[in-house]
Amino acid sequence: MVRQRAYRAAVGGKHRGNRVVTTNGGVSNFRRLFITAAVLFGTGLFGPAAHAQAGPFAALAGRWAGSGTVTLDDGSTERIRCRATYAVGGPRMDLTLTCASESYKFDLRGDVVAEPGGAISGTWSEASRNVTGNLQGRGRDGSFQVVASGPGFNANISLVTRGNRQSITMRAENQFRGASITLSR
Structure with missing residues (x-):
C-alpha cells in the first residue's frame, strides 16, 4: 500500500x-x-x-578528399581524384580509399589493428581486381609505413598526416608502379 x-x-x-x-x-x-x-x-x-579518440589512428579519423598522380605499368602517369574514409575505434581502424583517373581506378579497403610497440597488422582488399592480402608495418604520431602483400602483389605504402593534410605514397611491383596522393579534410 x-x-x-x-x-x-x-x-x-x-x-x-x-x-x-x-x-x-x-x-x-x-x-x-x-x-x-x-x-x-x-x-x-x-x-x-567530447568525442576524443585514443590510439595511434586518432588523427586519421573522418573523411578526406584530394588528388594526385598514378604511375601505370607502362611508365605513363595520370592525374587521379581520391576519397578516403577512416573509421577509428581505439587501436582499430577500418579504411576505404577510392581513386580514379581517366583509365584507372582502385578501391582499397582495409581493417587494421595497432599492436603494442607501434606494430600494425591487418587485411586489405581491392574490389576492382578482386585481390586480397595482408598488411604489416609500423607507425605512430600520424606517420605509418606498411607493406601490402597478396597473391602476385606487393606494395609499400607510406601515410603521413599533419593536421588536416595527409600524403599517401604507394610503390608497387606490378599492375601499377605507384601513386602519390595528397588529401585534406
Missing part, C-alpha cells in the same frame, strides 16, 4: 519529501538543465574533447 502511494505520487510528479521548483510555466530547473545538456552533447558543442 505504501509503495502504491509512493508510485502514484511519483507518477503525478510528486514524491514524498521532494520539492519541485518550477519556472516558466511549470518546467523544473532540473528538466531545463537536462534538456540543455542533451542539446549541447547532441550538437557537438563540446567538440573534439
Whole structure:
C-alpha cells in the first residue's frame, strides 16, 4: 500500500519529501538543465574533447578528399581524384580509399589493428581486381609505413598526416608502379 502511494505520487510528479521548483510555466530547473545538456552533447558543442579518440589512428579519423598522380605499368602517369574514409575505434581502424583517373581506378579497403610497440597488422582488399592480402608495418604520431602483400602483389605504402593534410605514397611491383596522393579534410 505504501509503495502504491509512493508510485502514484511519483507518477503525478510528486514524491514524498521532494520539492519541485518550477519556472516558466511549470518546467523544473532540473528538466531545463537536462534538456540543455542533451542539446549541447547532441550538437557537438563540446567538440573534439567530447568525442576524443585514443590510439595511434586518432588523427586519421573522418573523411578526406584530394588528388594526385598514378604511375601505370607502362611508365605513363595520370592525374587521379581520391576519397578516403577512416573509421577509428581505439587501436582499430577500418579504411576505404577510392581513386580514379581517366583509365584507372582502385578501391582499397582495409581493417587494421595497432599492436603494442607501434606494430600494425591487418587485411586489405581491392574490389576492382578482386585481390586480397595482408598488411604489416609500423607507425605512430600520424606517420605509418606498411607493406601490402597478396597473391602476385606487393606494395609499400607510406601515410603521413599533419593536421588536416595527409600524403599517401604507394610503390608497387606490378599492375601499377605507384601513386602519390595528397588529401585534406
